[in-house]
Amino acid sequence: MSSPTDILIVGGSGVVGKRIAAHLALRFPGRVVIAGRDEQRALATCRAIEHGTTARRIDVDDRASIGPALTGVGTVVSCVTQREQHLLRMSIEGGRAYTDIAARLAFWQGSDELDAEARRTGARVVLGAGLSPGISNMMAKKLAAMLPRLERVETAILLSLGDEYGSDSLNHVLEALMQPFAVFENGLRREAVPFSESRSVPFPEPLGERTTYLFPWSDVVYYPKTLGARTALGRIALDPPWVGKLASLLMRAGGRDRLKRPGFFHGNRRAIDRIKRLYRRDDQFALVVTTEGGGRRTSMNLIGRHQADVTAASAAEFARALASEEISAAGLWLPEQIVSHEQFFAALEAQGYRPTTSIGT
Helix, strand or coil, X not given: CCCCCEEEEECCCCCCHHHHHHHHHHHCCCCEEEEECXXXXXXXXHHHHCCCCEEEECCCCCHHHHHHHCCCEEEEXXXXXXXXXXXXXXXXXXXXXXXXXXXXXXXXXXXXXXXXXXXXXXXXXXXXXXXXXXXXXXXXXXXXXXXXXXXXXXXXXXXXXXXXXXXXXXXXXXXXXXXXXXXXXXXXXXXXXXXXXXXXXXXXCCCEEEEEEXXXXXXXXXXXXXXXXXEXXXXXXXXXXXXXXXXXXXXXXXXXXXXXXXXXXXXXXXXXXXXXXXXCCCCEEEEXXXXXXXXXXXXXXXXXXXXXXXXXXXXXXXXXXXXXXXCCCCEEECHHHHCCHHHHHHHHHHCCCCCEEXXXX
């Protein structure tokens, strides 16, 4: 009996999912399955992409729908928020390859158990395949290799309000405002809140210096474990800058309590959408990763437009490496633990994304 070879894109009709599906359908014609809660929408995406793509229904919150959706599937790419770990766990139980673009902090809880199960079943899992985590991890890995030892990693991401985002991506930023999170400095863990501790960070031109704020990007949470960093911080900047200043002001004024009120986001979503339309031509993104250690400082940056495009290019490369079994070791991995940064950036450059590296002292 032959091994299952289909590639299931969960949320494959979404902003990023349909881009990932288009990438993979060119590489693996006839093997890409676009899945979501609305099968008719998935069918429409298949007609737009072609290359033998097929549609399937799945609801990641309904365990009973996941089993049938995984029939014949060898690789799973998740582009949706998962309240529970049903999809991840069932993928591991079936010995499948798995990756996602939105690895939540919760997925690392109980990781030893999941890793042991993946090694038993032969599942190959790479958590975090988008912009951050994903590209940022590969930058950190490359930069760490250039230092005599790694002491500090900082990630700074600039996002534009007018860019195109899926509902899950926007909700992630909004919901992150409500929760304190842990940061690691000098080997010690402390609590912080989003949009606090502002600091100016130099982004690539034409963006220049921008005010950034602490933010719980998932990648930095893992660097003390995966790269041995004693300090790992994540920051966010928003364009236009007044949005970040407003968010910071709200946090200082006790805005988290308002955000927690039932229906707050739903009730204000139209207002958010109206503001986004005002800035629809502002769609730049930028990613800067800086490392320090042994008296040296290195950094990489990437700038472009339409962050969904580069997120999809990154995720498609991780999925390709899994589907082709270039990533062959069973277990639960973060990108920097298992993926070659040389090969990854070569693939990204082939898609037109060329990060810049600088070395200082």
